[in-house]
Amino acid sequence: xxxxxxxxxxxxxxxVAVIDRDPTxxxxxxxxxxxxxxTGVGFDQDTLREAGIxxxxxxxxxxxxxxxxxxxxxxxxxMFGVENVAARIYDPRRAEVYQRLGIPTVxxxxxxxxxxxxxxxxxxxxxxxxxxxxxxxxxxVHTSTDWVGHKISRLQEExxxxxxxxxxxxxxxLPSSQxxxxxxxxxxxxxxxxxVDKVEAAFAKGPExxxxx
Numbered sequence: 700x701x702x703x704x705x706x707x708x709x710x711x712x713x714x715v716a717v718i719d720r721d722p723t724x725x726x727x728x729x730x731x732x733x734x735x736x737x738t739g740v741g742f743d744q745d746t747l748r749e750a751g752i753x754x755x756x757x758x759x760x761x762x763x764x765x766x767x768x769x770x771x772x773x774x775x776x777x778m779f780g781v782e783n784v785a786a787r788i789y790d791p792r793r794a795e796v797y798q799r800l801g802i803p804t805v806x807x808x809x810x811x812x813x814x815x816x817x818x819x820x821x822x823x824x825x826x827x828x829x830x831x832x833x834x835x836x837x838x839x840v841h842t843s844t845d846w847v848g849h850k851i852s853r854l855q856e857e858x859x860x861x862x863x864x865x866x867x868x869x870x871x872x873l874p875s876s877q878x879x880x881x882x883x884x885x886x887x888x889x890x891x892x893x894x895v896d897k898v899e900a901a902f903a904k905g906p907e908x909x910x911x912x
Contacts, residue, residue: 700761700787701717701719701759701761701762702717702724702727702728702729704759704761704815704816705717705728705732705734706728706729706732707816708816708819709732709733709734714734714751715732715734715735716734716735716736716737716750716751716755717732717734717735717736717737717750718737718738718739718740718741718746718747718750719736719737719738720738720739720740721738722736722738735749735750735751737749737750740767740771741760741762741767741768741771742767742770742771742774744774744778747774747775747779752775752779752781753779755775755779755781756781756782756783757781757782757783757784757819758771758772758775758776758781758783758784758785758819759784759785759786759787759815759819760772760775760784760785760786760787761786761787761815762787763789765788765789765790765793768786768787768788769786769788769797769800769802769804771786772784772785772786772802773800773802776801776802782844783819783841784802784803785802785803785804785805785815785819786802786803786804786805787804787805787815788804788805801882801883803883803885804869826838826892827839827887829892833892834891834892834893835889835890835891835892836889836890836891836892836895837863837887837888837889838887838888838890838895839866839885839886839887839888840860840886840887840888840898840899840902841899841902841903842854842880842884842886842902842903843902843903843904843905844882845904845905845906846880846902846905846906847880847881847882847884848879848880849879849880849906850876850877850878850879850880851865851874851875851876851878851879851880852876852877853906854880854886854902854906857901857906857907858888858898858901858902859890859894859897859898859901860888860889860890860894860898861888861889861890862874862886862887862888863887863888863889864887865878865880865884865885865886865887866884866885866887867881867883867884867885868883886902
């Protein structure tokens, strides 16, 4: 799945680096892969630097070990400040523990490249549901950390969408007018299909300055 994710990201125009302790694993990438191939473990800081972690916009930990993945993800987030981080896990019972560490996790039982991409890329919200006419959709939208600490009601007012629910520490939360966005929250919104680009831009921009226009 790591090779599939790397190939998809590269096809979308992103620069990709792949880390694996087994150099023969790079053959799965195919001859057309143009990204970096770095031999090593994903939580070693020197290996991460060689892979370009200091310029990375996103980091996906998708090895075969839960512990390795969560350690790698925490190093990427906490040591190198990568904002978009996700870790693949095999034991769904651990998901809530990992979520409490501030790392979005995707359990293998429901793991797809699309789900990982939604965690990693700051745009391109994939609809989770559409109404029969296709005019309205439910989607998870990447939200700037500048919104953290602000009420959901303000997010809705400035972006023109309705927040359907949040995923917080692995659990769904129905927000009230007083609910405040916390770090690590995943925001799921109802919006018109023809306004996706505008909504994504507003979520990525952050709140307007008090008293600004």
